Amino acid sequence: MDTALVNSVNLQFKSIPDNVSLARVVVASIGAQIDMTLSELDELKVAVSEAVTNAIIHGYRNDPDQFVELQIERYHDRLVIHVIDRGIGMPDVQEALENVSVSSNSEHMGLGFVFMKTFTDNVEINSEKQKGTRITMVKNLVFRKES
Amino acid sequence: MDLHLEYEKDKLYAQLKGEIDLSIAPHLRIELDNALDTKQARHLIMDFSSVSFIDSSGLGVILGRYRRLTEVGGTVRVENASPQVYKILEMSGLSKIIEITQSNVAVGEKGE
Numbered sequence: 249m250d251t252a253l254v255n256s257v258n259l260q261f262k263s264i265p266d267n268v269s270l271a272r273v274v275v276a277s278i279g280a281q282i283d284m285t286l287s288e289l290d291e292l293k294v295a296v297s298e299a300v301t302n303a304i305i306h307g308y309r310n311d312p313d314q315f316v317e318l319q320i321e322r323y324h325d326r327l328v329i330h331v332i333d334r335g336i337g338m339p340d341v342q343e344a345l346e347n348v349s350v351s352s353n354s355e356h357m358g359l360g361f362v363f364m365k366t367f368t369d370n371v372e373i374n375s376e377k378q379k380g381t382r383i384t385m386v387k388n389l390v391f392r393k394e395s
Numbered sequence: 396m397d398l399h400l401e402y403e404k405d406k407l408y409a410q411l412k413g414e415i416d417l418s419i420a421p422h423l424r425i426e427l428d429n430a431l432d433t434k435q436a437r438h439l440i441m442d443f444s445s446v447s448f449i450d451s452s453g454l455g456v457i458l459g460r461y462r463r464l465t466e467v468g469g470t471v472r473v474e475n476a477s478p479q480v481y482k483i484l485e486m487s488g489l490s491k492i493i494e495i496t497q498s499n500v501a502v503g504e505k506g507e
Contacts, residue, residue, distance in 0.1 A: 265418035272416075272448075286501070290448075290479040297450040301417045359451040359487055366486065 255281070255322040263304045263314040263333070271300045271318050275329060278320050282327075282389060291367035292327075292387060298360035299331035299383045307335030307381050326369075327387045334380035341373045396423065397445075400430050405469075407436035412445035415453030424456050431460070437469030444475035447502035454487045461493055470494075477502045 259274060261267040272293040279289045300316055308314040319330040338344055344361050364371045368385040375381040396419040397412040407430055415423065431439065439460055461471045475498040476484055484495050 265416070265421075268417045269414060287479065293448065294450050294483060297416055297448075301450065301452055304417065359454065363451065363483075363486070 250323045250325045252323060253321060254324060255320075257318070257320040259318045260315050261318070262312060263308045263310075263316050264312045265304065267316070268297055268300045268304070271296050271316075271331075274318065275320060278322060278327065282322065284389075288387075292329075295364045295367040295385055296329060296331070298363050299329075299385065302360050302383070303331055303333035303335065303381065306338070307333035309336065311335075324389070326389055329368075329385045329387070331383045331385075332380065337377040337379055338373065338375040338381055339377075341375050345371070345373065398423065398426055400426075402430075402434045402436060405434075405436050406438045406440060407431055407434060408440050408442065410442040410445070414448035415446060415456070416448065416450050417452040420452040420456050423453075424459060427456070427460055428463075431463070437464060437467055438472075439464060439469070440472045440474060442474050443477070443480060444498055445502060446480055447477065449480050449483050451487070454483070454489060457484075457489060457493070461489075472496075 255278065257274060257278060261270060275296045276289050276293055279292055284292070300318070303316045304310065314333070314335065317330070317332040319332070321328040345365070361371070364383070364385055369388045370386040372384040373381065396415065399410040401408040409427060409430070413419070427439065430436070441457070457471065457473065464471055471493045473484065473493065473495045476495055477498055478501060481495065481497040484490055489495070
């Protein structure tokens with residue numbers, strides 16, 4: 249695995265819904281620097297949107313006075329994206345990754361982690377109760393030319 | 396997000412524009428529910444030709460309106476979804492329960 253960091257971005261923003269699109273734009277900008285296809289960029293934007301949405305509504309329970317951190321690391325062979333909150337943590341990480349729950353009285357489809365897993369090559373969740381959650385997504389880059 | 400609404404008998408036509416995510420979904424839900432209530436519409440037809448992005452927050456709005464309207468014998472339809480938005484709608488399983496038509500043109504290619 250290539251360990252040489254080509255580029256990195258660290259961004260901290262308030263946990264408000266308006267910043268979900270900000271996170272998408274930042275990731276798309278980094279993706280565009282390495283000639284990802286439009287389709288790949290669209291997929292990555294969905295994955296990041298879901299991770300940040302998860303931090304805001306589940307990690308922080310919509311508390312606008314908290315902060316979400318977006319870290320992007322670009323290596324020659326992959327993009328690594330971390331979305332970090334210091335909120336309530338997830339009760340069951342394995343269940344979130346494996347089960348899609350569509351509750352009968354909710355409009356939330358439980359699809360966030362499905363999209364993250366489908367649109368990236370690896371998803372890892374580290375979560376601790378009352379300490380927060382770190383979602384790490386890896387997108388492998390194959391035969392990218394420098395822009 | 397721009398939302399343009401038109402009525403015809405028991406049908407509500409909603410033309411949406413922009414990105415449907417967590418910042419838009421709650422407002423969209425309220426606007427659509429108010430419009431459905433006001434005109435007692437049973438059928439919701441959403442034109443997605445200018446929707447450039449949707450995630451699970453937006454999908455939830457569609458699912459909620461579907462649940463509401465099927466209870467009264469109504470329907471929900473999504474028209475002209477761009478290829479990228481169509482893919483998300485299809486992956487979510489919504490295309491199995493509501494009618495969705497796809498546009499061949501990505502949003503932005505028409506100079507929008």
